[in-house]
Amino acid sequence: MSSPVFLALDLPRLDAAKDLATLVKGHVGGLKLGLEFFCAHGHHGVHELAQLGLPIFLDLKLHDIPNTVAGAIQAINVLQPAIVTVHASGGRAMMEDAKAAATGKTKIIAVTMLTSLDDTDLARTGVAGSAHDQVMRLAELAQTAGIDGIVCSGQEVGHIHRQWKTGLLVVPGLRLPSGAQGDQKRTVTPRQARDAGASVLVIGRPISRAADPLAAARAIEATL
Ligand SMILES: O=C(O)c1cc(=O)[nH]c(=O)n1[C@@H]1O[C@H](COP(=O)(O)O)[C@@H](O)[C@H]1O
Numbered sequence: 001m002s003s004p005v006f007l008a009l010d011l012p013r014l015d016a017a018k019d020l021a022t023l024v025k026g027h028v029g030g031l032k033l034g035l036e037f038f039c040a041h042g043h044h045g046v047h048e049l050a051q052l053g054l055p056i057f058l059d060l061k062l063h064d065i066p067n068t069v070a071g072a073i074q075a076i077n078v079l080q081p082a083i084v085t086v087h088a089s090g091g092r093a094m095m096e097d098a099k100a101a102a103t104g105k106t107k108i109i110a111v112t113m114l115t116s117l118d119d120t121d122l123a124r125t126g127v128a129g130s131a132h133d134q135v136m137r138l139a140e141l142a143q144t145a146g147i148d149g150i151v152c153s154g155q156e157v158g159h160i161h162r163q164w165k166t167g168l169l170v171v172p173g174l175r176l177p178s179g180a181q182g183d184q185k186r187t188v189t190p191r192q193a194r195d196a197g198a199s200v201l202v203i204g205r206p207i208s209r210a211a212d213p214l215a216a217a218r219a220i221e222a223t224l
Contacts, residue, residue, distance in 0.1 A: 003029035003221060004194060006057050008172070008204030010036050014045055020208055021052055027217040030055040030082065032202055046079050055082035057170075057200070061111055063087035066097040073101035073108070083107045083168070083200075085151060088138035095145035107148035107168055112138040115153045115173030118185040131186060132156055143167065154188030154196060161197025172202035176220070179206050191223045 007028045009017040021031055031054050037045055038060060050056050058081035062069045069086060076084065086098045088110035099108045112135040113122065119131050127134055135156040140163075142150050149168030152160060157171050171193040173184040181187060182205060190201050203220060210216035 003027065004199065004224070005190070005201045005203055005217075005220065006030040006032045006055075006170075007207060007217075008032040008034060008059075008202050009049070009208070010034055010204050011208060012036065012040060014041050014048060017045075018048060018052075020213060021049060021054070023214050024207060024217040025052055025054060027214075027221045028054070028203075030057055030200070032057040032059050032204075034059040035061065043076075043079060046081070050079075057081065057083040057202075059083075059085045061085050061087055062098065063090045064094070066091075066094045069094050070097040070101040073098050077101075077103045077106070080104050081106055083109055083148075083170070085109055085111050086147075087111050088142045088150065092141055092145045095142060095147050099145065099147045109149040109151060109168055109170055110138065110142040110145075110147055111151040112142070112156075113152070115186045116183045121185075132159070136160070139164065139167075149199070151202075153186035154193035154198065155186050157193060157198050158196035168199050169197060170200040170202060171198040172204075174201055174203050175206060176223070189223070190220055194224055 005028045011017045031049055062072050102108050135152050139150045139160050143164050151170040153173050154171045157169050173187045174190045175187045207213050207216045
């Protein structure tokens with residue numbers, strides 16, 4: 001079975017991203033290309049990384065009116081990514097239209113509440129209640145919209161897994177106990193997320209910023 005780990009390539013340089021992916025490709029199951037990568041390297045960059053033969057997760061976190069998001073999905077269909085993200089807070093119609101616009105095997109998943117936010121941050125955006133409740137509300141909305149899954153933290157994934165068995169449950173914000181938190185607030189270890197039912201584990205800096213990225217990827221793999 002292939003690894004549930006998708007390596008987040010949040011690196012500004014294409015050659016550095018390719019080198020890192022080539023180095024650790026035997027220890028991860030896919031590559032996640034996000035806003036930093038796509039804004040810098042666009043379709044060309046995706047083609048380059050796709051040559052390594054791993055599934056591509058295009059993390060664009062689209063959030064706009066339904067017509068615009070559907071148009072963006074149509075524009076990237078040619079890349080045939082395995083996964084594309086939209087924001088669940090864009091609403092049900094937006095998620096429905098994103099799903100309808102995707103072709104082939106591309107799965108559309110919705111980011112619920114970013115793992116860099118906690119209850120206090122949520123209150124500052126004007127939303128009452130806990131992060132947990134907000135994630136549950138948005139996960140239910142995503143499920144109702146008929147999309148393929150959601151992104152949430154490892155603190156909520158167990159609860160969602162019990163309610164949405166077939167959903168693709170993507171968990172970022174993963175840290176080993178000894179690792180730096182950085183800007184992430186709702187964190188768990190990769191093993192905790194997997195045990196709670198995560199389908200995909202997104203891991204970036206614990207590998208990309210490690211002194212020895214290959215050793216870090218192997219060490220994370222050994223915990224799973
Ligand atoms: O959609 C995502 O992948 C995502 C959602 C979220 O809530 N939190 C989050 O960190 N991510 C992404 O997951 C990756 C986490 O990176 P590290 O914190 O370096 O492991 C980054 O590429 C983020 O863009």
